[in-house]
Structures are given as structure tokens and as C-alpha cells.
Amino acid sequence: MEFSRRKLLKTSLAASAAIGMPHLWIPGSSEAWGATLKKGEPLKVGVLFSLTGALAVPEEDSTLVLQYAFDEINKAGGVGGVPVEPIIVDAKSDFSVYSEKTKELMLREKVIALFACYTSASRKAILPTVMQRDHLLYYPTCYEGAECTQNAICTGPLANQHSKDLIPYMVENFGKKVFFVGSNYVWPKESNKNAKIWLEKAGGELLGEEYIPLGSSEFGPVLNKIRDAKPNFIFSTVVGASDIAFHKQFKQEGFKVDQMPIASLTTGEIETRAMGPEFGAGHFLSAPYFQSLDNPTNQKFVEGFLKSKYGKNGVTHYNMEETYLSAYVFKAGFEKAAAAVGFENVTPRAIRDHSAGVRIGDDISPEGEVWIDENNFNTWLKPKIGQCQGDGTFKVVKSADAQVAPDPFSIYPDLGVCTKDGLKAPDGKIRKSVI
Amino acid sequence: MAGLLEIHHLCKSFDTIKVIDDFSLEVVEGTLCCLVGPNGAGKTTTMDLITGRIKPTSGKLVFAGEDITGQDEHVIARAGIGRKFQVPAVLRDLTVRQNLTVAFSRQTNPFFNLLRFNVPGLKDKLDEIATLAGLTHRLDERAGILSHGETQWLEIGMVLMQSPRLMLMDEPIAGMTEGEIEKTARIFKELRKSTTLIVVEHDMGFVREIADVVTVMHMGSLLAQGTIQQIESDPRVRDVYLGEQEAA
Amino acid sequence: MGNLYYNKTAQWIAYAAFFAALAIIPMRIDDDFLLNQLATYGVYGLLALSISLCWGFGGILNLGQGIAFGLGAYGMAMTMQMQSQTVENPIPPIMLNNGLDYLPYLWWPFQNTASGLIFALGIPTLFCAVFGRIMFKARVSGAFFAIMTLAMLSAFYTIILDQQAYTGGVNGITPPSPLRLGSFEIDPYSSVGYWVVFFALLIATVVAKLITQSSFGLVTQAIRDDAERVRFLGYSVSGYETVIYSISGFIAAIAGCLWVMLVQYVSPAQLDVGFSISMVIWAAIGGRMSLIGSIIGAFVIQGGQSYLGDAFLSTWLLFLGGFFILVVRFLPNGLASLVEAGLGLIATKSKTATSHEPNGAKPFPAE
């Protein structure tokens, strides 16, 4: 039951004929994008994040850092010799607006690529449209994986990379017993499945696993359960406002950070600033990037960004850095595609296909060298562990020795392996567009 | 012959206060029964109990041989009891025509009415009642703007549209002019030939003119029952009634 | 001659003109995005229509219409998801990702497109019938009922979010390919999708309009006016309320199905309190007593959100909130009452000497 353009065209025509309306335009797959590039005209890319509403907190930073990145790229000569023109749209924290604006950017603005989304839910909302138009989404955030599309490139850590070092580190330094707390949705649950694998390898013991409704701010019941279980540390995948409430109530309920620290995949510089550093200090975070990373590229990035007109929020954090990288991944992929098929013939899909193996060296990437996986188009990167200090910055206590491979189906080996053409099942069959 | 409406030992308490206390009454078909009594005697509460608006604490209500005790309002209305309220209750946002049309409730099933546009017999009945109520020229006005007397007439008209076997009229002539009262009396006498009425009224002149039977209530119980002459000569009624009126 | 606003023929002509205008658009405009966008507005129009029917005509303020919409949308998404599962690969990814290696009973009806659609429309309608029956029988009405619908909405939102293996949790369900009906495939980015929505809206509007003009419609308006009185006329008020609430829910369920057909996506956000209240805002601003006014309200507000929103960006919500307050305060019957007043003015000016009283208050029929 493969999706067939030809059949689609026929049936749509038949349907419209039945209704008696003559006007119809259906794209074939080669012209799905529906535009051609002209040398000399700026490259339009869509930048779709929430600037208002509940998601604006992380996503406004993403928009700002992308603008900064494209300015930087344009100053250095642009992409493939032409400047990039980011078209910035506000998704208003509303999933149906994400969907609507994606269509607008793709169908009307004819952008060549889309940089969008922070939450998985919004990504899921726009992916059908992106896939249908054979378009290209840059998704610059950590996520759970278990997707194999031919239309997305992700620059954040996957669940299998994220906690690989964190769990053994915590077990080694604080003890074997751990309690998992997460927000009640897909990403925390998937992350915890991965974490359990690392926990088993490290010889740790899982005492309990609790999920809190998204947006909930009542952690009393969970903290009581933790108190009874007496773990050595807490592994947290609580997100957003709940995360802040969690850290505050952790301290208010009398938990001591040196006796039972929280090892988190989310609590970064913005969260710490929002809760007040006294609630964040001492806890741990695993991320590929911290503002305090000590290398020349990062110093240049932090100083350059904070001084620029986009640096008003006064912080750089892991999600911003991953977003920053995505602009350079786009540049590299586009230029490779243009070299291969000619500038005029570049399509979103061509960029994606030529992005396989693209490397961003440590002269550009603040977190150190990364590259795009040739099969699943996620990113090879080095997760690092930081401990929050009294001033809200993070001190790196451990950094992976080598880049960790992304594997979106690491915990579902039965489903297959993600290849560049689709998900290859153990029986050899390949399915496209698995989301 | 059994009465159309039989009330057996009806009691109703609110919290600990007995509002209706062992009240029994039988209304014979084709008669006009006037329910009188001083304020607070429980007349309107009795109406509420008959029409199902409030449920009795104990006792039994039988209408046309059917036990209607504790039934919902609409079930009792469908059984054939129509009611006019003390404070005229018409549908103020709808037109007079719509008020009368809604009251023509032969078919009450929502599904049956869903896509029904022509109601057989409605037009004739509506013309007849509108003429009777003197509202022919007001049919397309909003009921909310009618004068008090017109509103009374509209509500009486609505009860007539229902063609009930028993009509309960709570103070039908309040706020009417002399002429209107005469007209009302005339119509009630006409109605008595074909239907049964219970009328709650203070105006003894009006009662004298229309009543076949007069029932006097006091403190939630039956005090006396009989023809107007019997009642007017009953010393207990005089005590209660006149005493009350003097006190007020 | 009276106010044209109350003239039934004039009303039908206005409806015809509105739909003729909607029908011309795809013949004149070659813009996939605009068609898809207008189709989405059409779905919102359906929702506003359902609110208008229930609230404007039945007097039942429903702040939880997202339940019917969302359940319909989930049903459709499940149907579309199952269409893309094959014999070798019978289980949707969301279940596999949540450790379910079999298809739960909840999903069984959606394996077949026809039964899937029946369930997608039937379950929300049944929910409305049962919930409505319980509430209306207990004579919960007015603001209390509104709050209860909110509570119910929150309950559904919570449970859908929680039951991740069955519903996809917060990520929702993302069917990878468009809806197929037999051998037809409905491409949401073409005029086909637009026409499907167009006809759904047309049929729903005509049926709703007929209902408001029927005996049933008259009784519901009487109930809105004074439910207590109507009981004594022999009508089961709770019965009527349940029926109109269920019809309204059915229309919202259709809207939910069409929405998923257009966007290939559903998530608990469709059961968010804010979305359900915005449906009420469309109807309130357009004019809850006017079916077409409500539909236009949805078009105008959503259009404003899309096109003015970016220009004003952050002031848009401020503006919308302020505008909404003004409408509620000064125009309780919405923008439609401006049309009513305007036509009334014309009628007074060209007044032939009829027997109407000077300043005679207007009658208050269906619209």
C-alpha cells in the first residue's frame, strides 16, 4: 500500500471531474517542491518557532540564534554564493498554527528548507506536510528518535546518545540506586528506556518511575514516593515550567542536593535562571553544549552572539547551539548538493541526500566537531556532563572521549534499522516515511 | 362517577415546615372548581404539586384514573393538565404567534419534530384562540412588549392551545380591567361546558360568578368545600378569611 | 414592509450568496496554500455553526465542544493511520514505541475505513447523548453546564495525554498518507479537499437552518427563553436539550474528521480549553443567534489571526480580547445584530403605512 503520486493524480482528477470543477494542480514528486532556484536571488528558508505563547521561552532563542547564524553566514559570502533570506514566522505555541504556517512557507513562499520546532508534538504536526512535499526540515533539538523519514535532519542528541555517559557517571559517583521522574509524554518515556539500558550495564538499580502531567506544578506526591524509596540520585526528564517547580519543591521539601542530586536531560541555563540559581546549584545535566565550554570557537560564539543585536536574553544554551549548528549543516549540505547537481537543480530533497556525512569542524562548532549520520541523518556528537554552579553556569565534569553514534531505533531492533531510503526491517523490506 | 383529579392525603414539607398537610380533594369532570384561601394557605403549592413542579412528601395524585404522583412536569402536562402561572409566564423573546404555536403541543417527540414544518390543525386552532384572546393584531409582536392584561390573555391562550382536560388557572384576572374580567368570566363559563378547571382566585365577586364548587384552604389543609352559598355561610370560613383580611 | 433580516426568503438568499462566493474561489484562485487554508477555515466555520445551533438556538453554552471535535478527529486519524498499515506491518508505530505488540481493541473498529468513519462520528455523538442526558436530566443548565463541559474536557485531555500507547500521548497521531475513500485519495493540498469541506459546510448549514425553522427549532428557542415554562407545555426539556446538544456534537465530530483529513494530524491540543473557548468566541463575535453570522465570525477571526497576527504579532491577542469584551458588552448578539439594526433602519425609512406601532419592538424569530 505504497503512497503513489500517479494514483493520487488520477484519483484527484477523477474526483474533481465528478464534482465538475476544472481547476486543479497536483504536483508530481519531481516537482513537489514547485520552484527552481535562480543564481543571484537570495535563498529563502523558513524559520518557524513560537515567538508568543507558552513555547516562546525556548523557541524565541532559537529564532534569534538562527538570525545570528544567517547574518554570520551572509557576511562570509552566503550559501553557494548567494545570501540566505530567513523568513521568520511566529507559530504562536499553537500546533495547528505550526501546520498552517508550514504550508504557507512551503507552498506560497517556496522556501528551500525549514528550520522549525522545539517540541516533538509540533514536529509531528508538520512532518506529514513536509513529507508530502518531499521537503526538508531541520530539527535542532534533542528528541526520542523512532522516526525514519527522508525529509529531516536533526542536530540535537537522540535519546540513545543523551544519557549514555550520565547514568554510569552518576552510579559511579553517588551510588547504584536511582529514581526516574519525567513529564508524562513520549520523549521522557523513550529516554528512560534508553537510560534503563545504561543503568543495567552500570549495575545500577531502578527504584521507581513516575510521570507528571505536562504543566503540572504539584510534586508533593512524587517527592513523597522518592523520600520513601531513598535513592542515591534522581534521573529527571521533567520539562518546562514543571521542571522549575520540581527543583524548587525538591529543596522546599527538605531534599539535599549533595545527598541525592538530580541528573537531568533538560535543566540547562535558562531553567536555572528561571528558578533562581540557589535551586539549581549542585544538580547535573547531560548536554552536548554548555555556555561555559572552554574553547576558542565557543568563546567567539558566546561573545559574538551576546554582543549582537540578537543576544538580548544574555545566555547561550545547548538548544541554541544545536540550532546554530543546523544553519551550518544546511550551508554545507546545500553547497555539496549544488556542486553535484548544479545550483539551479538543487531541491530540498537533494540537499538532504547530499547532507549525508557532512562535517562541521571545531572551527565552527562550539561544542566540537560533529557530523551527520549517512543513514539516519541525525548527528554524531559528544555528550558532556555539567554540574550547575552557584551562579547558574555549568562546570563540565565529564566529556565523552569520542563522538557517539545516533541510533533512532536503538531500543527497537525488531523494527529495523534506519537507512537513507527508509526503515529497513529485519526481513529486508524498506518502509519510507516512518513517523 | 370518579373525579377527573383526585388528591389523596397530600403532604408537603419544606425542611420541617408543613406547607401542605393532609390535603384531599376531588375534582369532577366538567366542573369549575375555585380554590380560595388566605395568603400562605398553600394554593400555589397545591398547583405546583399537581403539575409536578414539586414532589409531594406523601400522598397520592390520580388524574383520569392514572397515578401521576411524582411524575415530571412534562409527563403530567402530556396527560392533559395545563397551567397558567400566578406571575404570567410567557416566552418573552418569542412572538405571540410563536408562543401559541409552541403551546400547540400535540406532538412532543423531539425527533418527530426535528424536520417538521407544517403542523396539521395548527392554523385553525391558532386563529380561533387568537381571536378569543383578542391578540389577532399582535401576533407578530414580541411577547415581552405586551401589556400586563395582554400577557395574561396570551398565557390563557397558551393553555387553551394545549387543549388540556384539566386547566389550572392561578389568579387569571390579576391586573385586568373590569371589561377584561367580564370577558374572562364569560369565556370560563363557556369553557366549563367542555373541560374542567381549577381556578385560584382572591376576587370573591369573580368566584361567585364562575364557580361550581368552591374549595377553601387554610394552613395547607382543606377547610371547607361546597357551593358558593354554602361556603359564604360557613362560619369557619368567615373566621379564617375575614380575620385574615382584617389583619392584613 | 418589515425588516428584511427576519424575512425567511431573504435569509435563504443571503445563505445562497455566501456559498456561491465560497464556490467561486477555487475556480478563480490558483493558490494551493490559500485553498487549504480556506478549507481549514471552513472546518472552523462548521464548529462555529455547531456552537451557534447549541448556544444561540438551544441556550446551552458549551465550553467543551473540543470533546466532540477531538474524538471525531482521533477517530479519523486512527482510520487514516490504519489505512497505511499493511498485512506485514499491521501495528502503528505509536504502539510499537510504547511496547504494545498487538492492536488494542480500541483500534479494532478503525481497521476498516467505513466502520472507522462510523465510529469517528458515532462515538462523539454518543458521548454527547449520554453526557447530555445525564446532565440535562439532573437539570444542570446555564453556567453550571458550561463549567461541567469544561471539567469533562479537562478529563478527556488528561486521559488522552496519559494513555500514550493507545493515543500517542501529547504527540498525537500522525497518519503518514492522506485519506483514501475506496480508490479515491483526497489530497488535502488540492481543490478536492476544499470541495469536501465546502459541501460538508453547505449541507450542515442547510440542515441546521431547516432545524431552526422546524417545530423542533421553535421548541428549543422556547427552552432557551424559559425552560421552566416549556415543561408545562408537555415538552421534555431534557430530551430536546439532549438532542440539540448531540446534533451540535455530531457537526463538531464531522469538523474533527475533516480537520484531520486536511492536516493529517491530531493531538490533545485539539482538546485544549483555549481552543474550545475560541469556538465560542467565533460564534459570539459573528452572532450566536445567526448561523451564518457565526460561520463568518470563524472566517474573520481566524483570517485575522493568520493575516493580521503577523503584522501585530504580540498585540493580536490583546486586540482580540479587547474586541471580544466590547462585543459581549455592547453587541451581545454579535456583528450580525449590526446587520439587523442596519436593515431595520432601512425598513423604517421606507416604511409603508402598516399597522406596526411606532418603535414597535422587533419580533424575535429564528434569525
Next chain:
Amino acid sequence: MEFGSVLNALILGLSIASIWLIAALGLTIIYGAAGVINMAHGALIMLGAYSAYMLQHYVGVPYLLCIPASFVIVAVVGLILERGLIQYLYNRPLDTLLATYGVALVLVQGVRLIFGSDPKYLAVPEIFSSSFMIGSVSISTFRVIVLAVTALLVFGIWVLFYKTRFGVQVRAVMQNKEMAASFGINASRVYMLTFALGAGLAGVAGSLFGVLNIVLPTMGDSYVVQAFLMVVVGGGSLAGTIIASFASGELQSMFAFFTNDTFARFLIFVLIVVFLRFKPQGLFAKAGVRR
């Protein structure tokens, strides 16, 4: 299962109940006295938190003084709201519901424009972010403070409504507006003050919630529906709301103890709907209005 854990859960339930109750107090008063469904209540809670934040951040007022200051500031906002809008809508209950929702939109968006959408925090003395032990039970200091403030407010309201002249007037207006007016009670003034009082209580709730979790423009949203359910279950009376909050808080804590938080919430919603099926007028209903 240990006895200590259950005891902990019970004590926590009391704390959750006090949070629910303080969120619902203002609503109860406004709904009980004026019959207004105030959908802007969540936004007023949010305003309370922002008032405290503003005073602390820009003026340097110590946290404990921010609480009464929030009461005053939000009460003034409530007063303006009542005079400018609500007073015209008293006989249209559904419209007040909608209009106040519009007010909520405006307030939330206005705050967002002024303060931005990034979260703020309220700094509190170190002692508030600690806990103490009684036997085997650990108790958070701040939760005790919330409980104490709630108890204080309930007592204050009780005194105000049952022991003062104003209270008599409010109750008279609640019973019968026309009759009260004929005794020379200025109903309009009573409504105005009641509304301001209710708004001020939301302000206090906000200044406390800002410490428990986070100060955000949307922070009040999640409290509105929950608080309303308390009012509805309680039948609009103070005692009703107290009992409803207590029961829900304990149930929430116990359900969460035995199952999980999400399911606990769902159960509470369903129980409330079932409860209202059998007692549609709530716990302590006023007698129905008779024609």
C-alpha cells in the same frame, strides 16, 4: 506500605487542599455573592504573582510584605474591572463568563508584552525553602505557610461575612437584591466591594504560587477550571468550598499515592461529574428560586 508513607500522603493532601482552597476562595466569594462566573480569576492570580515580583524586583520590598501588597494591587484591578465592565452584566451570567474570559486574554497578553514570556522567580528567605521533621514526617515550611495564610483568610472572611455590618449587607443582597435595596442597602456598592475582595484574594494566592512554582503569564490558567469545580461542588458557599477542597485535596494525594498523578487528576474530574449528577446544586445549595 508503611504507616509513615500514608501519613505523609495525608498531610500532603491537606497541603494540596489548601492550595486548591486558596485558589478558589476569591471565586467563591464573587460567585456566591454576585453570581458572576469570573473566568479572569486565573489571570488575577497571575497578576498577584507579578505584583509580588515587581515589588520585590524593582522596589526591593521583602517577600512577606509583598503578600498583602499583592492583595491591594489586585483588589484595585478587580475594582476597576467591576466598575468598567462587570457591573453592566449582572443579569447576564453567561455573558459575564465570556466577557471575563476576554479580560483574561487581555491581562495575560498585556503582562506578556510588559514582562516578556520568560519565567520569573520570587526570591524568598532561606528558611522558606527548607523543611522540618515531626517524628518520621517531613514537612515543608512553605507549605505550612500556605496552609496558615489560607486558614487566616478563611477566618478573616468568616468574620467579615458573619460578624460585620458589611457581611450582613452582602448576605442580604445575596438573598434578595430588590428587598435589600428597599432596606437602603446599596447593592451596587456591595457587589463592587465583593468583587474587589475576591480579586484581592486571587492576588494573595498568586503571590504564594509564585514561590511554589514559577511566575509566568499563563501560570493562572491551570487553576481556573480546578477552582471552579471546587466552587460548583461546594454550591457557591464558603463552607462548601472548604469541604470540597479538603476532600479533593486528600483524594488527589491518596490517588496519586496509590496510582499516579495523571490518573489521579482524571479520577477527580470524573468523580466531580458523577457527584454533580446526584447533587446538581452542590453541597450546600441555596434553595431554588421560585416563580
